[in-house]
Amino acid sequence: MQLNVLYGCDDNYAPYTGVSLLSLFENNKDIEEITIYLAAMNFSEVNLSKFRRLAEQYGRKLVVLDTERAQEYMKTYQCKGWNGSLATWLRFFVLEQIPEDVNRLLWIDSDTIVNGSLRDLIEIPLEGYPVAAVCDSVCYWERFRLGIAKSEPYFNAGVILFNLPVWQGNDVLGKMMEHLEKYVQYYKANDQDLLNDFFKGQILKLPMRYNLQGFQLGYPIRTYFSVYHWDESAYYTQDEAQSAVAQPCIIHFFRFLGDYPWQQGKNYHPVRERYLRWQARSPWKEHPGAPKRTDAVFKVEKFLYRLLPKKCFLHLFAWFTNRKVPKVPVDIRARENIK
Structure with missing residues (x-):
């Protein structure tokens, strides 16, 4: 069995990507061959050499992309x-x-910990879909900017399984570039909007455990579902979510109250301790992390998080983040009458 994984980041995120890669190697010793494709954007030689040593330590192949x-x-x-x-x-x-002989390629964001074996994921039938992904945990209204209705899923781009033969046989990359040129001006969530807009109706929904977002670890599942009233066809059931929380395979951090787990200062991120344990085992164990956030809005957010009951705070957070999004789907193509 072979696993092909794509990571990409700039030099600032290299330490966090390296911690994720360590967790992947350590929890996937059951997979015979692993090739890591690293899109190293403006990397220092120091960080690049650490990636190479890490791959060599686990007997895995590392390919650095231009x-x-x-x-x-x-x-x-x-x-x-x-x-x-x-x-x-x-x-x-x-x-x-x-390479053209790679059939499946798994993209994993830098702000992740691989918590288990990916063997089952790379064996999931893709049924002709060009991509597979997990639904987003917080973009409840954001979808409406793209003409995605409440009954339709909006996916998170942190973990994407690419079905490359479908791409190669249908010039998907070329068509996607043409689409991007027309609509990039409307995208607020960048590549995640591109994923959901261009591939709408062509994304296979993966089980939540393959991209369990840190936001879902910060609140009880019942509380989360009481605030975000998901349509099951567009998201997951409470039982599916609870199962993912109990046995996550990939944990995707997200910012929580403005912080990533590696942020200095008072940090309430639910994955902080787990991340720091992995960092302590990595070649970046001396990395100090990022400076603490001093933005006024995040100070207020943390104060309210400590002050209010979780459900009240979550209602307030959901209202604040979604207050400017239209309640009726507006297809971006209609703005230019493009058909």
Whole structure:
């Protein structure tokens, strides 16, 4: 069995990506062959050498991809950054460098911990779908910007399983680039909007355990579902969510109250201790993490989180994050009358 994984980040996120990679190697010793494709954007030689030593330590293959062409794509399409970096777009722009004999490619975000074996995931029947992903945990109304109704799923781009033969046989990459050129100006969630807009109706829904988002670990499942009234066809049942929380395979951090697990200062992230344990085992164990957030809005958010009951706080959070999103789906194509 062979597992092909794509990671991508800039040098600032290299330590966090490395911690994720360590957890993947350690929890997937049951897989015979693992090849890591690393889209190393503006990496220092120090970080790159740590990745190479880590792969060598576990007897795995590391292929470093050239990101210069990808960065040219980002400029051409005027892609917007996320948290000050354009690296989030790498998952799509480096696909042309993946060898043609690779059938399945698993993209994993940097802010993750692989908590179990990926063997079952890479054996999931893809049934002709070009991509497979897990639904997003917080973008309840965000979908409406893209014309995605409440009864339709909106997916998180943190973990994507690519069915590359479908891409190669239908020029999916070329068509996606043409689509991006027309609509990138409307995207607020960047590559995640591209995933949901271009591939609408063509995304296989994966079990939640393959992208359990840290937000779902911060609140009881019943509380979460009482605030976010998901249509089961567009999301998961409470039982499915509870099962994923009990046995997560990939844990995707997200910011929680403005912080990632590696943020300095008072940090309430539900995955912080788990992340720090993995970091302590990694070649980046001395990395200090990111400076604490001093933004006023996050200070208020943390104060209210401590003050209010969890359900009340979650209602307030959901209202604040979704207050400007229209309640009726608006297809972005209608804005230019493009058919």
